[in-house]
Amino acid sequence: MFLNGSYAGYITIPARIVEQNLYAVPDLLPLQHAALSEPLACVLHGLEALTIRPGDTVAVLGLGPIGLMFVRMCVLAGARVLAAGRRTERLNLAAELGAEHVIDVDAHSDIVAAIRSLTDNCIGPVIVIEAVGAVEAWEHAISVVRKSGVVCLFGGCPEGTRVAVDTHRVHYDQLTLTGACHHTPRTFRSALELLESGSMKPELFIQQKAPLTDLPQILAGLANSSNTAVKIEINPWS
Numbered sequence: 001m002f003l004n005g006s007y008a009g010y011i012t013i014p015a016r017i018v019e020q021n022l023y024a025v026p027d028l029l030p031l032q033h034a035a036l037s038e039p040l041a042c043v044l045h046g047l048e049a050l051t052i053r054p055g056d057t058v059a060v061l062g063l064g065p066i067g068l069m070f071v072r073m074c075v076l077a078g079a080r081v082l083a084a085g086r087r088t089e090r091l092n093l094a095a096e097l098g099a100e101h102v103i104d105v106d107a108h109s110d111i112v113a114a115i116r117s118l119t120d121n122c123i124g125p126v127i128v129i130e131a132v133g134a135v136e137a138w139e140h141a142i143s144v145v146r147k148s149g150v151v152c153l154f155g156g157c158p159e160g161t162r163v164a165v166d167t168h169r170v171h172y173d174q175l176t177l178t179g180a181c182h183h184t185p186r187t188f189r190s191a192l193e194l195l196e197s198g199s200m201k202p203e204l205f206i207q208q209k210a211p212l213t214d215l216p217q218i219l220a221g222l223a224n225s226s227n228t229a230v231k232i233e234i235n236p237w238s
Contacts, residue, residue, distance in 0.1 A: 003017055021185060029192065032233045032235075035233075036200075036202050036205060036231065040069055041184075041187040041191040042066065043069040044073070045183045046070070047077075048187070049150075049178045052078070053078070053079075056078075056127060057082065057126055058080070058125055058128070059083075059141075059144060059145075060099075061129065061130050062155060063091065064085075064230075065230050067132075068090070069205075070154075071094050071098065073200075075099070082100065082103065084115060085105060091104060096201075124144050126145075128141045128145040129151075130152065134155065135162075137155060138157065138163045142166070142170070142177065143166070147173040147174065148173065149173075150175075150178065151178070153178065153180075156181065206232070207230050209233045210232060212235070212238075
């Protein structure tokens with residue numbers, strides 16, 4: 001199903017992939033921006049299960065690259081976006097991408113109450129998008145959404161993980177819980193078009209550039225959280 005080898009100098013692509021899933025990069029789209037098409041296509045796939053209307057209040061939990069892309073897409077859909085996450089840089093970027101309110105989860109003992117306080121009569125957002133991939137975040141997402149609301153559980157937890165769900169609330173408040181994973185050819189094409197238009201502001205996501213020789217130390221920095229860049233452009237030709 002997959003063809004790995006992104007750090008190779010050359011790669012042979014099987015005909016079955018060329019015929020079905022090879023896309024031409026638009027002439028006016030820089031290669032470093034085109035590289036964002038895969039995560040953005042996954043975000044677009046997640047949004048297909050949601051109906052966001054102009055003026056809807058949407059909460060996004062988690063401000064990694066995926067969460068920030070969800071913030072931007074919901075803003076483009078006309079939503080009032082509440083973005084919850086960590087790190088001042090990520091919170092500031094969420095605001096720059098159009099979030100109406102940003103919430104530092106480390107600054108609140110009750111993040112559910114903090115998010116709900118930003119909605120009319122504290123009823124909660126109509127849509128909540130979980131983009132963390134942690135049990136606590138899944139449970140917060142289900143707790144914070146309003147009655148008859150929709151929760152997109154996008155962040156993948158490890159296999160075998162169990163989440164505590166208030167069954168009374170899901171049933172009597174008529175919640176809709178949906179999962180989303182990966183992307184489709186349709187969403188990939190849409191991602192390229194969005195990036196070409198510039199409306200996603202792809203330049204804001206790429207916060208560091210480095211040659212391929214720096215890759216080992218960059219991966220180590222990402223693993224130990226000493227590197228906080230949203231996306232890093234690795235240029236194999238520099």
